Amino acid sequence: MEQTLVLIKPSAVVRGLIGQIITRFQNKGLIITGLKMMQLDEKICREHYAHLVDRPFFPFLLNSMTRTPIIAMVLKGLDAVHVVREMTGATKGRAANPGTLRGDYCMSGQENIVHASDTPENALIEIDRFFSQGEVFDYTCDMFKYLYSPDEVEF
């Protein structure tokens, strides 16, 4: 079953939103298979945001992502990458739809509270970037038969 990476960014850690964000994913039926607090440094930010390092705002993004520790999570579910991206909403909080995390919890394009992997390929790379093998627990969950039908998931 698909897994995806979520980072709860420093802005949400400082604003006391960790619990509310985790609750939204749990309420949806996503299973937490990895969860930890960690301090990011410049090296991992440059790797994670390699597509943005040449943009003029990158120094601001780097400062924003290293200001406090973040929460890194791995979430599991059918089509987890797509589901979590949809729940996350558009990059700019002001443009994100109500009902999405960014739409409900932020105003900014930078301070947009969460990161979520954008493709299954990137999810694999990003989970590897933030978690070592022993930190992700791919357990079978008793709840599956209440979350899915037998033709969707083998219980």
Ligand code: IDP
């Ligand atoms: P995403 O987080 O929705 O996938 P990306 O384009 O991959 O969006 O950008 C990564 C992160 O870089 C954003 O979540 C945001 O924090 C920051 N960012 C993106 N565009 C801007 C911008 O124009 N100004 C400031 N920060 C930006």
Ligand code: MG
């Ligand atoms: Mg992105």
